[in-house]
Amino acid sequence: MGFVGGACGYGSLVDVKPLRARVGAVNPILFKNGEGCGACYKVRCQDKSICSRRAVTIIVTDECPGCSGGRHFDLSGAAFGHMAVAGEGGPLRNRGELPVLYRRYAF
Numbered sequence: 001m002g003f004v005g006g007a008c009g010y011g012s013l014v015d016v017k018p019l020r021a022r023v024g025a026v027n028p029i030l031f032k033n034g035e036g037c038g039a040c041y042k043v044r045c046q047d048k049s050i051c052s053r054r055a056v057t058i059i060v061t062d063e064c065p066g067c068s069g070g071r072h073f074d075l076s077g078a079a080f081g082h083m084a085v086a087g088e089g090g091p092l093r094n095r096g097e098l099p100v101l102y103r104r105y106a107f
Contacts, residue, residue: 006062008037014061014076021078022056025064036060039104043073045083046099050092056082057105073100 006014006025014023024043030036039060045051056079064074081089092098 008034008061010061014059021076022058022082023061023076024058024079025062025067025074026060027064027067027072031060031063034063036063040106041073041102042105043075043079043083043100043102045092046101047095050085050088050095051083051098052085054083055101073102 006023010023015021024041025031026036026039026041030039037060040057041060042055042057044053044055056075058073058075058079062074064072067074077089077093080093084092
């Protein structure tokens with residue numbers, strides 16, 4: 001994500017509840033020229049060697065123009081850390097692309 005708060009203009013709000021930096025950029029199809037701003041998704045990593053079974057709820061704050069396909073999310077470090085097996089947050093963030101399942105979520 002290129003700048004603080006992303007293209008959606010959330011600025012420093014991404015660091016306070018309910019966001020708590022669990023944010024992400026999505027591919028252009030999900031971003032929908034900005035209509036996707038604020039959409040929530042539950043994302044769960046499928047790599048059981050390093051990921052817990054917990055899904056993380058992220059809020060879309062930006063577009064990831066280089067991302068393609070419906071399953072591509074560029075997640076914040078906090079979002080990655082939430083999905084990790086205890087003590088594996090750092091290694092999970094350094095993995096790069098991971099297989100995920102996701103679904104749109106409404107509070």
